[in-house]
Structures are given as C-alpha cells and as structure tokens.
Amino acid sequence: MYVDEVLSRLRKLYPGGYSHVNKDxxxxxxxxxxxxxxxxxxxxxxxxxxxxxxxxxxxxxxxxxxxxxxxxxxxxxxxxxxxxxxxxxxxxxxxxxxxxxxxxxxxxxxxxxxxxxxxxxxxxxFGQDVIAVDTHVHRISNRMGLVDTSDPDETEKELEKLVSKQDWKDINGLMVLFGQNVCRPVGPKCRECIMNDICPKII
Ligand code: SF4
CATH class of the missing domain: 1.10.340.30 (Hypothetical protein; domain 2)
Known part of the structure; x- marks a missing residue:
C-alpha cells in the first residue's frame, strides 16, 4: 500500500526516528x-x-x-x-x-x-498508540495524497483508518523530521526528495 511505502522510506531516511525527544x-x-x-x-x-x-x-x-x-x-x-x-x-x-x-x-x-x-x-x-497531528503531519499527509482534509483533527481520523495501529505513534516523529528538513512548508526540496517518484505534489 502507498502509505506503507511512504512510512518505509521515512524509516530508512530517519532510522533513529524522533528518539531524542524528552519523554517526561x-x-x-x-x-x-x-x-x-x-x-x-x-x-x-x-x-x-x-x-x-x-x-x-x-x-x-x-x-x-x-x-x-x-x-x-x-x-x-x-x-x-x-x-x-x-x-x-x-x-x-x-x-x-x-x-x-x-x-x-x-x-x-x-x-x-x-x-x-x-x-x-x-x-x-506514555507510549500509547496515537497519531499526533501537528502542522507537519497535516501538510505532508495532504501533499502526498494520503488524505484530503482541511484540518488536523480530520487528518488524524483519516490516518487512523489508513495506517496500521502499530505504526501510529511513529508517524509524528518521522513526518516532523521530514517536514523540517525536506518537505518544508515553504520551498520543499522536491528535487532531492526520496518520495519524488511517488509524490503527486512534486514541484
Ligand atoms: S516530492 Fe516535494 S511535495 Fe512531495 S514529499 Fe517530497 S518534498 Fe514534499
């Protein structure tokens, strides 16, 4: 499935995920x-x-x-x-x-x-299976055509339907890193992006 391919590529790009975050x-x-x-x-x-x-x-x-x-x-x-x-x-x-x-x-x-x-x-x-949809997750999910939504709460609901539960809590960290470094809000680096052969929004 497309979403699995996207997550697999993100995991390869950021093997450590967002592990540096303070978990308190x-x-x-x-x-x-x-x-x-x-x-x-x-x-x-x-x-x-x-x-x-x-x-x-x-x-x-x-x-x-x-x-x-x-x-x-x-x-x-x-x-x-x-x-x-x-x-x-x-x-x-x-x-x-x-x-x-x-x-x-x-x-x-x-x-x-x-x-x-x-x-x-x-x-x-707390290590719970949830999808934290921030501005990066909302933007990237829509740009990549995973969802077609107008607000983050809707994105959360749609991603929950699309993504296997065991992957939910990885989505935020992977997409935050990807959104900060590649698929930026302004000036996404589409030419060097590892998704540019599958992404519908390549610029
Ligand atoms: S190709 Fe461009 S729009 Fe698509 S995911 Fe990569 S950086 Fe984002």
Missing amino acids: PFYLLISTVLSQRTRDDVTIPATQKLFSVFATVEKMAGADVNEVQDLIRDVGFYRVKAQRIIDISRIILQDYGGVVPDSIDELLKLPGVGRKTANCVLGYG
Whole structure:
C-alpha cells in the first residue's frame, strides 16, 4: 500500500526516528504548549530555559508569571502561554496529585490543550498508540495524497483508518523530521526528495 511505502522510506531516511525527544510527560506537555504557533528552533531553547529554573510541577505551579514570561519571551503568544503553563501546573498539582494524566479526556480538560498536544504526551510520554497531528503531519499527509482534509483533527481520523495501529505513534516523529528538513512548508526540496517518484505534489 502507498502509505506503507511512504512510512518505509521515512524509516530508512530517519532510522533513529524522533528518539531524542524528552519523554517526561510534564516536560512534553509544557514544551508542546510552548510550541503552538512557534518554530521548533525557538521552542526547544525556551523550554530548556524554563525548566532550568522551574524543573518540577510544584515549582512551575508556584512560579511568578512575570518570571515565566521573561524565560519564554521568544515564543509566540508568550504572555498567554506563561499564564497557561502556570494554570496547567496548578491543576495537575491540585486535581491529579502532581502527575500528568494518561487519558485523552483528562488532558483535553487542561487549558490550551488540544488533540495534538494531548496526543504528543500520550504517544511520546506514555507510549500509547496515537497519531499526533501537528502542522507537519497535516501538510505532508495532504501533499502526498494520503488524505484530503482541511484540518488536523480530520487528518488524524483519516490516518487512523489508513495506517496500521502499530505504526501510529511513529508517524509524528518521522513526518516532523521530514517536514523540517525536506518537505518544508515553504520551498520543499522536491528535487532531492526520496518520495519524488511517488509524490503527486512534486514541484
Ligand atoms: S516530492 Fe516535494 S511535495 Fe512531495 S514529499 Fe517530497 S518534498 Fe514534499
């Protein structure tokens, strides 16, 4: 099947996958909130800076919002996100005993947490079979003709029908790497792309 060929080529291109990601559920949750509408090269250092000062749920829950704002100033919507991060930490501390919940329904109750963020936490942090559809997964799946959808939630549903369950949690990491390096949002490198003999959107 076409989708299996795509995943097989991505695995050959990125044999290590996205294994360098920090798998701590709280770190993942906060970093994914920070990543919303922000590039990875900005999100990663901002998250590291934030956790170098507030390393635990308890510390983050008690943080001063102005201090958090200063630490994450480079990310988009940093004022909103600073308050959100503190609110999320307080809820996790008060309602979940300081432990990030491992269910989609509970994660979606947290402020600013949508399906992409929740699925990143469940997939990377808890090893669950989920498809975290971010901007890269949505764009590449549509460009390559795997799906024909208008929003990431729809893409998630369509990919779930198309892809074997054991492959679900690999999709995000493989497509993020491919989207950052080859099938970029602007200026995709189609000429050197390993998919250019099968991709319908080659430019
Ligand atoms: S050929 Fe171009 S559009 Fe198709 S997957 Fe490769 S980079 Fe993306």
